[in-house]
Structures are given as structure tokens and as C-alpha cells.
Amino acid sequence: MRRRIPMSTVVAETTPQADQPARTTLREGAFGHARALACRECGHEVALGPHYACPECFGPLEVAYDFPAVTREEVEAGPANIWRYKALLPVPTDIEQSPNTEPGYTRLLKAHNLGRELGIANLWVKDDSTNPTNSFKDRVVACALSAARELHAKVFACPSTGNLANAVAAAGARAGIKTVVFIPSNLEKPKQVNSAVYTNNLVAVEGNYDDVNKLASEIAGEEEGWAFVNVNVRPFYAEGSKTLGYEIAEQLGWRLPDQIVIPVASGSQLTKVDKAFQELIKLGLVEDKPYKVFGAQATGCSPVSVAYKDGVDVIRPVKPDTIAKSLAIGNPADGIYVLDICRRTGGAVEDISDDEVRDGILLLARTEGIFTETAGGTTVGVLKKLVETGQLDPELETVVINTGMGLKTLDAVADHVGAAATIAPNYPAFVAAGIL
Amino acid sequence: MRRRIPMSTVVAETTPQADQPARTTLREGAFGHARALACRECGHEVALGPHYACPECFGPLEVAYDFPAVTREEVEAGPANIWRYKALLPVPTDIEQSPNTEPGYTRLLKAHNLGRELGIANLWVKDDSTNPTNSFKDRVVACALSAARELHAKVFACPSTGNLANAVAAAGARAGIKTVVFIPSNLEKPKQVNSAVYTNNLVAVEGNYDDVNKLASEIAGEEEGWAFVNVNVRPFYAEGSKTLGYEIAEQLGWRLPDQIVIPVASGSQLTKVDKAFQELIKLGLVEDKPYKVFGAQATGCSPVSVAYKDGVDVIRPVKPDTIAKSLAIGNPADGIYVLDICRRTGGAVEDISDDEVRDGILLLARTEGIFTETAGGTTVGVLKKLVETGQLDPELETVVINTGMGLKTLDAVADHVGAAATIAPNYPAFVAAGIL
Structure with a gap:
């Protein structure tokens, strides 16, 4: 039954006639x-x-x-991974039977400490660093x-x-x-x-x-x-990124957040989270309500943020120069759709320096015990900047997405943290060091 | 309401009278x-x-x-983390309200490929590398x-x-x-x-x-x-390790496996998984049935395996010398209980060389897409040896526990894998390289 199919770039032999x-x-x-x-x-x-x-x-x-009719109960009865949303994905109904890494259904953590630090009353972190290979x-x-x-x-x-x-x-x-x-x-x-x-x-x-x-x-x-x-x-x-949006809504109790901050590389993830929210509304799984979408970039590769701030519809490609390498796409394919969505929803696109990226990594680790990579540092740092510049309303319920984990970009912070003291192995030496 | 309590090593002022x-x-x-x-x-x-x-x-x-009466339905209605078993842990009923990392309920993967490779008909990997800080x-x-x-x-x-x-x-x-x-x-x-x-x-x-x-x-x-x-x-x-046992049973469909292979450092985890299985039986959450528990050590720190093989009840402390550093406890506190459990259940304790630990890491990565640390390499390598030596029955349902992730012990395999070819950036160069 197996045959070789040319994986062509554009449609040639497979136009949508049933007899193809x-x-x-x-x-x-x-x-x-x-x-x-x-x-x-x-x-x-x-x-x-x-x-x-x-x-x-x-x-x-x-x-x-x-789409068929889908109920909350059907989703909730599914497995603790992305296949709980299989009815909304381009996959067969027996997808769980085929060996796969079973990603998703990651933690949505109420970020009390980070929220207090940034002055945001009701903040959540969607932590995708605990996926099978530690990223979304x-x-x-x-x-x-x-x-x-x-x-x-x-x-x-x-x-x-x-x-x-x-x-x-x-x-x-x-x-x-x-x-x-x-x-x-x-x-x-x-x-x-x-x-x-x-x-x-x-x-x-x-x-x-x-x-x-x-x-x-x-x-x-x-x-x-x-x-x-x-x-x-x-x-x-690309459809896989929708599951981030589905999970956030379900984990909030089948409710959309007021504001969401998402890193932008190609821009695909941001557009798919928005698509997910729209689908959930259309399917009646969540109430229709306004939400604002914010995009986060590092200044060293910020073509979408630049276009947003310039008020233009065209993305001017750049040569990336930032420690946020997983976001370093100089010519983002979905950049224009990111602009559309952030403008339509009343959000924004913002960018921060590499030093602020590093600060963002440490801020998230120190407040919530999540060690993120540079992409997450970018998103947290941009969240901070959005509050400081008045672009994000600190009174509204806000979700920030962490897409990856810190062990993969250890060099970014290696020279910025370390031991507080080095002591001899005895109690008097410990007392003398004045820890705490 | 806060007061300082001396965290004494033995009980002095807090004997179990109600008026203390x-x-x-x-x-x-x-x-x-x-x-x-x-x-x-x-x-x-x-x-x-x-x-x-x-x-x-x-x-x-x-x-x-x-313990109170606990039903499967009550557990299943809980969150996708260890607190679904809160009734069986020494924690308050409102534990979810206190900020914590929300660990657990990690993947139990059917290991088709690894099973085929080792000749085990029905093998599962419990993968604890996807916990918040990537270990159990x-x-x-x-x-x-x-x-x-x-x-x-x-x-x-x-x-x-x-x-x-x-x-x-x-x-x-x-x-x-x-x-x-x-x-x-x-x-x-x-x-x-x-x-x-x-x-x-x-x-x-x-x-x-x-x-x-x-x-x-x-x-x-x-x-x-x-x-x-x-x-x-x-x-x-130590009670936290019981949740590994609970999850395995629940994820198998409220059923105990026939055989389970667990790494041994202090030995605590192995004893607690056994305790969890016993509790589930007593609570009527799973059917009572025999199961065999196997312990895994690296030869460079194998005091429990040595005692098992010598047929003695006393653990002779060793000075560890192995790449499996997270298992390198030379004087394991729960070693004698590990011996008890493995002997009582008809299991065994086995050990392998550092080269076999490395092979175990790569075997798990190549077959199941799980990058484990040296402790997991030890457990997978011991599983292999147990089959080869006839100590583990390849026809029985078997679970192997992976306790941590490979990025933390990258050096163990860094010199053993790499690029298959380095080519110029064009199609003819790719063809000439003969990949696949």
C-alpha cells in the first residue's frame, strides 16, 4: 500500500478533484x-x-x-496531551495509536510572584518547557x-x-x-x-x-x-500551535484571557493561538469576548516590532544579531499576519535588548522557579516593558507563554549567576559566611 | 501565627500527646x-x-x-499533577492553593521500539524527565x-x-x-x-x-x-516518590505491571513505589497480584547489587566511581529495604559498566526519542542485562522508570555522537554525501 509521493512545493497533480x-x-x-x-x-x-x-x-x-460539534466534556475525557483536541486538528481519530511523543497539556501556572513584581494583578505563565524535548x-x-x-x-x-x-x-x-x-x-x-x-x-x-x-x-x-x-x-x-491556545482557554476554566503575550519568530505561533481562540468561540466552547494579543521580539531581530511602531504593513527583513537565537528569523513568513492580529485586537508588538532578555530569564527563574531559554526571557522582558510603557493593562487577566527551557541556552546567563560563597565544610565556616 | 520550630533530628519535645x-x-x-x-x-x-x-x-x-475511602473517579477528577493523589500524601486538602511547581502525571509511553530491540513483548517507559526541573x-x-x-x-x-x-x-x-x-x-x-x-x-x-x-x-x-x-x-x-507508583498503575488502566525496573541511589524511590503498589491494593484501587521489583545500579557504585548477588543482608559502603553521578551514593540509607523488596517479590538487583550506561542512553534516545541522563541509561542498560541473563521474563508486562534528562549529563555522550557528514550548501553536495 505504500507508494512514493512527490512532496512538491506547489499543487500540480493533486488539484481537488475526487478522482485524483x-x-x-x-x-x-x-x-x-x-x-x-x-x-x-x-x-x-x-x-x-x-x-x-x-x-x-x-x-x-x-x-x-x-468541524463537528465538540463539547467540553469530550475534550476533558481525552488524554493529558494535545490529542485531547484531535477533533480540531488535521489528524486521524486514531492518532493516539500511532507512536508519537505525546506532547502538550503543559502547566498553566498562576504567577503570583511575577505578577507582584510587575504590578499585574492576575498573571499566568503557560510553561511549554516541560514538553518531551523541552519546547513548544x-x-x-x-x-x-x-x-x-x-x-x-x-x-x-x-x-x-x-x-x-x-x-x-x-x-x-x-x-x-x-x-x-x-x-x-x-x-x-x-x-x-x-x-x-x-x-x-x-x-x-x-x-x-x-x-x-x-x-x-x-x-x-x-x-x-x-x-x-x-x-x-x-x-x-503549523496547526499544532493552536493547541497552546486551546489549553490556555481550557485551563482557565473554558475562558479566554484578556491579554496574551507571545514570542514572535516566524510569527506562526501567534497567528495560530489567535486562530485557536476564534475557533473556540465559533464552536461555542468559550464565550465570545475581546482579547488583546501582544508580540515579543528581541531588538536584535525585530522586523515585526519595527513595522508595528512605524505603522506600516510591510516587514523589512533584517540580519539577526541577538542572543535570542530561537527567535532570530530576519524575514518572518507570518510577520504581516502578526501585525494584523495585534492591531485588530488592540495589542502591540514590542522589543527589548539582549540585556533585558537576560534579566527576563532571571526574573522568571527567581519569581516562579521556571528556567527559560532566551525566547522566554524575551517574552517576560517584553511583558515588563509593556506594563511600564502603559501598553498592557495591569488590571486585566494576562497570560504569558514560555516556549522553551534554559538548559539549551545556558551561556546566556552563565556569567551572570554563581555561588554566593565558598566555605570550608564546617558549621563555624557557615556561620562566618553570613548566609541569609 | 508564625513561630520558630527547632528542626531537631530526633523527637524530643513533640511526643505524640495531644496537648504538646x-x-x-x-x-x-x-x-x-x-x-x-x-x-x-x-x-x-x-x-x-x-x-x-x-x-x-x-x-x-x-x-x-x-486513609479514607478513595475512588478511582475521585483521583481521575483531580489535576494533571501529583495532587490528584493528595488524599494519599502527607499534605493538606488545599495543597493546590499554595504555590508549588505542580510536578508529575508525566508520560507513560508504550515502548514498541525498545521492546522489539530487547525482545520484551509488552514494555512501557515512565518518563519523569518532563517534570518542571526535569527529574523525579x-x-x-x-x-x-x-x-x-x-x-x-x-x-x-x-x-x-x-x-x-x-x-x-x-x-x-x-x-x-x-x-x-x-x-x-x-x-x-x-x-x-x-x-x-x-x-x-x-x-x-x-x-x-x-x-x-x-x-x-x-x-x-x-x-x-x-x-x-x-x-x-x-x-x-520521601512520600513524594509514591506518586510514581500511583501514576504507573492509573495510566495502565488501574492495574499493576508484572515487572518494574527502578534505579537505586539511596533506594528510597524503589521502596516507595513498592509502598504505593501495596497501598493501592489495600485501598481496592487495583487488583491484588504478584509483581517483581528490580533495582538498577552502575557497577562503579553498586553496593546493593553486590549484597544482592552475595546473598547477604548487609550493605558494605563503597567509594563511588561512575559517570552515573545522580546514583552515586556509596552508603545507601534504604539499601537493605531494596534487598528485602527485590527478594520478596522475586525480582533482582543488577549493575552495569559505564560503557553500558552510555549505550543505554543512546538506545533509549534512538528507539523512543527520550534523551535521558546517566541514571536513565543505567536503568535501561540494566533492563537489557536482566533480559539477557534470564532474570526478567520478556513475556511479562514490564515498566522501566526514567528519572531524569540528558541535557544535565551531556558530557556522558558528547564524544560518542555527532554529524554524519559536513557538506557544502547545495543539492549536488547533498547527493554526493550519500545520506540514507
């Missing part, structure tokens, strides 16, 4: 309640498949659904893995410098599908190890991340049966 | 359904308090309960924190070289209680950073772990109001 050969190889319900891939720009719909660009206007394709990427990769499986892909791959590589290599190992992970050859050894433990096929590419990315697109176009999670199965992959 | 002053400062239900601290050796009971050694025979004190220590520390709070402790402290330090510093930060963490001064910088991000009071002690430990006991005896999690509130702390 590529369609017939898909099993019934392979993508759950997903109906088609719809262009975000022109609305043109194409058949579900390994496509990411609209054949009409080259706009980005997004999964469109015919496990969510999107789990959805991409399901698509790769249903499309009979033979290779599961990505270009990445960090979190995504970990998530792809781990998920592929568990699923028993061959993985190939492409990284810049100058990547630090620890980051290489963190992917190489899972896969024999870590490929170092002489060049920067843009070069690696370009190579991945080239391979996706040339080779058959390769599923590049963030290239040719990107529409399915 | 120390008792009256405890609020009603401070320790849930816990009745007393009972000596594991002689059964003597003393009042609940900051004590860990029996005043009669100096045996270890353990929490004893008068978050469970025990959460219970110790509750005890410290109820006892009005002013300082939350521990001696540690790694996982415990992270868990204590993080939990203390979130709870807003002062933490002091003692480490050997020669500890690697990354491990220091991983605790120092959370606390200002990281104290480096000139000496080895035994020296640090001794200093902690000295301070616990001299200072008032210090709760050392693994010293004077150890009985409460």
Missing part, C-alpha cells in the same frame, strides 16, 4: 475533519497534501475544516509527523539550529521513521549532541541558517517522499 | 490523612514533625496514615515543601550535586520561601548555573558530597527553622 490518484492513496479520515488547504491570501482551496504555496497567488496555505516545537512536530505518516513519507526532516531539530529527531526516532536533520556546521557542540543522540543522520551544512533552509527547500523539490516539517508539510505542522 | 505545644501550632489537617511518623524498624510511633530518626532505636521514620526530584521536593510550609520553616534547603538542588531552588523560588542550596565547590559550572538561576544562596563547600551532607546535618541540628528536604523533613519528602 494522489487522493485515493490517502485513507479515509487521514486528516480528521480537515477539508482542504486554503490560501490565506486569496481563499483558493486545494486538496489536502504536501503543499504549502497557493497555485493561484503563491500565498501561504492553511488547513480549513468542517514538540506540538507542531507531532502534527507534522501525523501528516508525514498519512502521506506515506519515507523521510522526516527539517533545517534547524536548535529546538526544532531536537523535536524532529526525537519524534522520528519514536515513530520509527528515518529522520534527517540539517544544521549550520558552526553550531555549538552541545546543540549538535542534543539532536545527534536521536538520529544517525545529522547533516552539518557549511553556511548560515538561511543557507541550510535554502538547501532544505531544494531537496524538498528534488527528492520524492521527504516530509520537511517546516517546508512542504508546514500547513499541518 | 508543638502540635498546637500545626493547623488542622496540615498533613492530610497522615497519622504519625512510624519507625520502619521497631514500629514505634511519634508525632508528625521535623524528625527522621526513631527515638527508641534510631531506625528511619516513615509516614503512617489513616520535583515530586519529592513538592511534598517536602508542603511539610516545610506547615511546620513554619523559614529556610528550605538541601545538600546536592545536581537534580535535587535544581528542584529545591526552583520550588523555593515559586513558593516565595528562602532557599539555601549546598554543593561541592568543584561542581561543574553548568550544574552550578542550573541552580544559581533560581536562588541567591548557592553555597559552594570545599569538599566532596559526603562533606556537604555532613555540614547540612550539622546546620539542621544547630539552626532553628531550617527544613532540609533530605534530612529533617525526609519522611515527608
Whole structure:
């Protein structure tokens, strides 16, 4: 039953006629309640498949659904991972039966201490650092893995410098599908190890991340049966971020927050959390109410924040220069949609310096016991700045998303913390040191 | 209402009479359904308090309960963390209201690939690496924190070289209680950073772990109001490991496994998982059935395994020399109880070399996408050896516990994995490299 499917970049042989050969190889319900891939720009719909660009206007394709009725009780009876929302994702109804990393349903912590520190009355941290490979990427990769499986892909791959590589290599190992992970050859050894433990096929590419990315697109176009999670199965992959929005609403007691602060790299996560909130409203799972969405960037890579502040609709690409490397996308694909959403909801996009990123990491660790990576430091630091500049209302219920964990970017803070004292191993020495 | 309570090592002023002053400062239900601290050796009971050694025979004190009736439905209606079992822990009924790290309810993964590799028909991995600070220590520390709070402790402290330090510093930060963490001064910088991000009071002690430990006991005896999690509130702390056993049974569908493999450092975790299984049987939450418990050690620190193989009841302390540092306790406090349990249930204690520990890490990563630390490598490697030597029945349902995560012991595998190829950033170079 397995056959090789060309993972083409645009739709060619698989236009949405029912008698297409590529369609017939898909099993019934392979993508759950997903109906088609719809262009975000022109609305043109194409058949579900390994496509990411609209054949009409080259706009980005997004999964469109015919949702069934879904009740809170059905969701609550599901497993403690993202598959509790499987009816709202492009995955088959038996998704739990296929080996996957079972990510999600991470902690939503009431942040009493951080809230007090920042003067925010009602603050929550959604902590995605406790996912299987310690970042939100496990969510999107789990959805991409399901698509790769249903499309009979033979290779599961990505270009990445960090979190995504970990998530792809781990998920592929568990699923028993061959993985190939492409990284810049100058990547630090620890980051290489963190992917190489899972896969024999870590490929170092002489060049920067843009070069690696370009190579991945080239391979996706040339080779058959390769599923590049963030290239040719990107529409399915991106849907995984919706689960962050679903979980926040459910964990608040089926209620949307008033304000939410989200880091912006490609911008995909922010747009998908907004999509999730809109879907929950349409499905009647939460009450319709206004909410404000805020985007967070590091100043060293802040093309969306710059456009927001300039009041323009065009993102001017930049060459990243920041310690927040997991946010360092100079030409963010979904940047314009981030602008749309933040403006439409009355939110904002803001950016902070690398020193403020570091301060954000330590602030979150000292107040809530969460050790985040530079992306989380950025989001917490931006939250602080948003309050100080009056852009965020400290009286409204606010959620901030932490997307990753500090052990992956240890260097960012290594020279800024350490032992308070070094003492001889006896009680008088301890007393003399004056600890506390 | 706060008062300083001497955190004494043995019971003096707080014998179990109802009119004792120390008792009256405890609020009603401070320790849930816990009745007393009972000596594991002689059964003597003393009042609940900051004590860990029996005043009669100096045996270890353990929490004893008068359990209420508990139903599966009540547990299932609880939160997705250890507090779903709060009725079975020495914590108040409103424990969720007090800021804590909300650990537990981690993944139980069906290990198809690892099972196939080892020839085990029905294998599961309980993965505790996704806890808030990435080890099972978050469970025990959460219970110790509750005890410290109820006892009005002013300082939350521990001696540690790694996982415990992270868990204590993080939990203390979130709870807003002062933490002091003692480490050997020669500890690697990354491990220091991983605790120092959370606390200002990281104290480096000139000496080895035994020296640090001794200093902690000295301070616990001299200072008032210090709760050392693994010293004077150890009985409460240790109960947290029971939740691993509860979760495994619940996640299997309220059923005990036939065999379980658990790493042995002090031996506490293994004894508490057995205690959890026994409690579930007594409470009627699972069917009574035989199960075998297996202990895993690294050969470089295998005093319990040596005693098991020698058929003796006495643990001969050793000087640890292994890469599995989180298991490197040369004189394990609960070693004799581990021997008891493994012999009584028909299990065994086994040990493996450091090379086999490394192989175990990579085996788990390659088969199930879980990057474990050296302790997990030890457990997986021992599982393999138990099958090969015929000590574990490959036809029976088996659970193996992973207690921590690989980023904390990266050095163990850093020189053993890496890029498969380094290529120029173009398609012909990729083809020429012959990947796959």
C-alpha cells in the first residue's frame, strides 16, 4: 500500500478533484475533519497534501475544516496531551495509536510572584518547557509527523539550529521513521549532541541558517517522499500551535484571557493561538469576548516590532544579531499576519535588548522557579516593558507563554549567576559566611 | 501565627500527646490523612514533625496514615499533577492553593521500539524527565515543601550535586520561601548555573558530597527553622516518590505491571513505589497480584547489587566511581529495604559498566526519542542485562522508570555522537554525501 509521493512545493497533480490518484492513496479520515488547504491570501482551496504555496497567488496555505460539534466534556475525557483536541486538528481519530511523543497539556501556572513584581494583578505563565524535548516545537512536530505518516513519507526532516531539530529527531526516532536533520556546521557542540543522540543522520551544512533552509527547500523539490516539517508539510505542522491556545482557554476554566503575550519568530505561533481562540468561540466552547494579543521580539531581530511602531504593513527583513537565537528569523513568513492580529485586537508588538532578555530569564527563574531559554526571557522582558510603557493593562487577566527551557541556552546567563560563597565544610565556616 | 520550630533530628519535645505545644501550632489537617511518623524498624510511633530518626532505636521514620475511602473517579477528577493523589500524601486538602511547581502525571509511553530491540513483548517507559526541573526530584521536593510550609520553616534547603538542588531552588523560588542550596565547590559550572538561576544562596563547600551532607546535618541540628528536604523533613519528602507508583498503575488502566525496573541511589524511590503498589491494593484501587521489583545500579557504585548477588543482608559502603553521578551514593540509607523488596517479590538487583550506561542512553534516545541522563541509561542498560541473563521474563508486562534528562549529563555522550557528514550548501553536495 505504500507508494512514493512527490512532496512538491506547489499543487500540480493533486488539484481537488475526487478522482485524483494522489487522493485515493490517502485513507479515509487521514486528516480528521480537515477539508482542504486554503490560501490565506486569496481563499483558493486545494486538496489536502504536501503543499504549502497557493497555485493561484503563491500565498501561504492553511488547513480549513468542517468541524463537528465538540463539547467540553469530550475534550476533558481525552488524554493529558494535545490529542485531547484531535477533533480540531488535521489528524486521524486514531492518532493516539500511532507512536508519537505525546506532547502538550503543559502547566498553566498562576504567577503570583511575577505578577507582584510587575504590578499585574492576575498573571499566568503557560510553561511549554516541560514538553518531551523541552519546547513548544514538540506540538507542531507531532502534527507534522501525523501528516508525514498519512502521506506515506519515507523521510522526516527539517533545517534547524536548535529546538526544532531536537523535536524532529526525537519524534522520528519514536515513530520509527528515518529522520534527517540539517544544521549550520558552526553550531555549538552541545546543540549538535542534543539532536545527534536521536538520529544517525545529522547533516552539518557549511553556511548560515538561511543557507541550510535554502538547501532544505531544494531537496524538498528534488527528492520524492521527504516530509520537511517546516517546508512542504508546514500547513499541518503549523496547526499544532493552536493547541497552546486551546489549553490556555481550557485551563482557565473554558475562558479566554484578556491579554496574551507571545514570542514572535516566524510569527506562526501567534497567528495560530489567535486562530485557536476564534475557533473556540465559533464552536461555542468559550464565550465570545475581546482579547488583546501582544508580540515579543528581541531588538536584535525585530522586523515585526519595527513595522508595528512605524505603522506600516510591510516587514523589512533584517540580519539577526541577538542572543535570542530561537527567535532570530530576519524575514518572518507570518510577520504581516502578526501585525494584523495585534492591531485588530488592540495589542502591540514590542522589543527589548539582549540585556533585558537576560534579566527576563532571571526574573522568571527567581519569581516562579521556571528556567527559560532566551525566547522566554524575551517574552517576560517584553511583558515588563509593556506594563511600564502603559501598553498592557495591569488590571486585566494576562497570560504569558514560555516556549522553551534554559538548559539549551545556558551561556546566556552563565556569567551572570554563581555561588554566593565558598566555605570550608564546617558549621563555624557557615556561620562566618553570613548566609541569609 | 508564625513561630520558630527547632528542626531537631530526633523527637524530643513533640511526643505524640495531644496537648504538646508543638502540635498546637500545626493547623488542622496540615498533613492530610497522615497519622504519625512510624519507625520502619521497631514500629514505634511519634508525632508528625521535623524528625527522621526513631527515638527508641534510631531506625528511619516513615509516614503512617489513616486513609479514607478513595475512588478511582475521585483521583481521575483531580489535576494533571501529583495532587490528584493528595488524599494519599502527607499534605493538606488545599495543597493546590499554595504555590508549588505542580510536578508529575508525566508520560507513560508504550515502548514498541525498545521492546522489539530487547525482545520484551509488552514494555512501557515512565518518563519523569518532563517534570518542571526535569527529574523525579520535583515530586519529592513538592511534598517536602508542603511539610516545610506547615511546620513554619523559614529556610528550605538541601545538600546536592545536581537534580535535587535544581528542584529545591526552583520550588523555593515559586513558593516565595528562602532557599539555601549546598554543593561541592568543584561542581561543574553548568550544574552550578542550573541552580544559581533560581536562588541567591548557592553555597559552594570545599569538599566532596559526603562533606556537604555532613555540614547540612550539622546546620539542621544547630539552626532553628531550617527544613532540609533530605534530612529533617525526609519522611515527608520521601512520600513524594509514591506518586510514581500511583501514576504507573492509573495510566495502565488501574492495574499493576508484572515487572518494574527502578534505579537505586539511596533506594528510597524503589521502596516507595513498592509502598504505593501495596497501598493501592489495600485501598481496592487495583487488583491484588504478584509483581517483581528490580533495582538498577552502575557497577562503579553498586553496593546493593553486590549484597544482592552475595546473598547477604548487609550493605558494605563503597567509594563511588561512575559517570552515573545522580546514583552515586556509596552508603545507601534504604539499601537493605531494596534487598528485602527485590527478594520478596522475586525480582533482582543488577549493575552495569559505564560503557553500558552510555549505550543505554543512546538506545533509549534512538528507539523512543527520550534523551535521558546517566541514571536513565543505567536503568535501561540494566533492563537489557536482566533480559539477557534470564532474570526478567520478556513475556511479562514490564515498566522501566526514567528519572531524569540528558541535557544535565551531556558530557556522558558528547564524544560518542555527532554529524554524519559536513557538506557544502547545495543539492549536488547533498547527493554526493550519500545520506540514507
